[in-house]
Every structure is written in C-alpha cells, then in structure tokens.
Amino acid sequence: MVITRTKELIFGYIEDNIRRRMQNWKNKFLSSAGKEILSKSVATAMPTYTMACFKLHCKLCKEICALMANYWRGEQDNRNKIHWVSWKKMTKDKKEGGLGFKDIQSFNKALPAKQIWRIITHPNLLANKVFKAKYFSKGNIQSCKVPNNASWFWQCIMGVRGDISWGVWKRMGNGKNTKIWEDR
Incomplete structure (x- = not known):
C-alpha cells in the first residue's frame, strides 16, 4: 500500500465502498432487524482490516457511523426519517438499552x-x-x-x-x- 501524506484521501475508499453497498441494498424491503444485521455485519466489517493497522481520521469514523445510522433509520420520499434516538445511545449494549452497534472510533482504538x-x-x-x-x-x-x-x-x-x-x-x-x- 502506497502511503502519502493525507489519510483522508488514502482511506476515503472505505466510505465510498460502504456508501455504494448501502445504496445497492433495498432499504424498503427490509425490517428494522434486517437492516440492523446487514449494517452490523457488512458496514462494520469493511473497515476492520484497515483499522487494525492504521488509525482512521475522526471525520471518516463519524461519516461511517452516519451512513450506518441513516441506513438503519431509513428514508421516506427520498428524505431521511426522523432520528428519534441518538447514535450514541444506539451504540450501547443491548443489556444497557441500546442496539449494540459498534462505535467506529472506539473500535478503531481497540484494534x-x-x-x-x-x-x-x-x-x-x-x-x-x-x-x-x-x-x-x-x-x-x-x-x-x-x-x-x-x-x-x-x-x-x-x-x-x-x-x-x-x-x-x-x-x-x-x-x-x-x-x-x-x-x-
């Protein structure tokens, strides 16, 4: 891998790949549980190898989380639905009242x-x-x-x-x- 000075340009492909994958998924045909499993298993797994070796930019981590949140919440008439619960609460464990989504920034420190x-x-x-x-x-x-x-x-x-x-x-x-x- 050729590493230049700006990490945003180098690791931008991760966000592009996740965005492309989520646009291909049919959001309106899945239940909330289906969208949750799909985003947890695919969108969280895509940057894992890179995060094990490199620290991603905070902005990129937030954009990945935003993509996952917007996909899970869905859209209606090409507009995002209302966000009733914050993403921070959704990243808590299910035992604590959250949905168990991974916080990408914390995961990026853990690897x-x-x-x-x-x-x-x-x-x-x-x-x-x-x-x-x-x-x-x-x-x-x-x-x-x-x-x-x-x-x-x-x-x-x-x-x-x-x-x-x-x-x-x-x-x-x-x-x-x-x-x-x-x-x-």
Missing part, C-alpha cells in the same frame, strides 16, 4: 490496542521481534519513545498505548528486570 497486547503476550513472533529490534530494543513497549520517522502503523500503536497502560501489570518473576518505582 491497535489488541496489537500491543499481542506484542506483550507473544514476544517470540517474527513480527514482534522485528518491532522490538527497530523501536524498543533496550526497553519495553510501555516505555519506548516514538521516533520521528516511525511508520504509520507504529505511530498508530503508540497512540493507543496510553489507553491500555492502566490495565497492564507486570509479573515480578525473579525481579531482575523490574523497575520498582516505574512498573505496575
């Missing part, structure tokens, strides 16, 4: 966080050895600095590092590599 967890728990994988050699050869992933010439993938991972640091604890083991004042 790179999963990559960090994979680096921590499986340090012997080849990709993790390469990252360790290139970015944090002398320390660990929680305390390494992000170089200016880091790849977009590494910058994305380091952008969510702070979000998961509160949940990561270090096991003592023999205590040789433990920094008593810094490690949790």
